Amino acid sequence: MPRTKGAPKRDAHALVQVSKRSVAVEDLSDDEWIPPSTKAIIGDHGGVGEEEEEKVGGVKKQEKPQQQKKDKSTLSKTIMTYKDTGETFDPESIAAQYMEAAGGGGGGMAQLGLAMHNQLLTSARLAAADSGGSAVSVDMLESPGKRTTMAVEYRLNKKLYMDKVPHYETQEVAAVLTAVLRRQSTKRRKATTTHPSVKVEEVAKRSPPLFWSIFWNFQADVHRGLGAVLGMAESLMATGEEGEG
DSSP states (O other): OOOOTTOOOEEEETTEEEEEEEOOGGGGOOOOBOOTTOOSSSOTTTSOOEEEEEEESOBOOOSBTTBOOBOTTOEEEEEEEOOOOOSSOOHHHHHHHHHHTTOOSOSHHHHHHHHHHHHHHHHHHHHHHTTTTTTEEEEEEEOTTSOOEEEEEEEETTEEEEEEEEOOOHHHHHHHHHHHHHHHOOSSOOOOTTOGGGSHHHHHHHOHHHHHHHHHHTTTOHHHHHHHHHHHHHHHHHHHHHHHO
16 A cells, blocks of 8 residues: 555564555656666666656745755755666676676766766665665555566765665576676686676676665675575576586
8 A cells, every 4th residue: 555655664674664555657757867878777887877866855944035044954865766677577688787887997077977976876875785774765666567666765974865676586686697697707717606796886886776676685684685696696507507518
């Protein structure tokens, strides 16, 4: 059932504050600024999604004519939206975008600014996740015939952030990371689950949908969850190699 505005969220998943509600498709589409070259789910430059900014709180009453002062308690909230790839789950497509999200050199000041912004968001996600869920609030937004969307709110240094991401089951996350590791492999050397590209910091930066899905699926323990998922990926890679043989 829809959550009443202003009502506290239920603590239904470890320390993570969470509620479930159904939404129509239009509820998930806000007027958002879309950075150039943004791609679905994971952007070209380190996992950038579609960004919008809103204000939470109000302003003080006018103290002088035509002058208003912002309430110090007013927080700005940055919302990043990562779209699903489509009706059919395609781990290879998501893995390809995961690889592209690694970013790279070049691009001048614009690229540098984007990289710094991505690093800030990554740090905020990791710090919130490491709180054991106490600094994270999750709404599971369900829509008939669509993949569930997670609206994950977290904060860093008095600034609010929200990632709107598709939720993936543990087996799906494992399939994507398996595809990522296979793309890192060469004829001479097979990529293992210790590869730098699948460290928790990289998952948080390159794919917030995978990061928050792990967080949710493993009751706010993203480190334990990633270890379990990589164990599944290792088994899937071994099975694939046996099939090729």
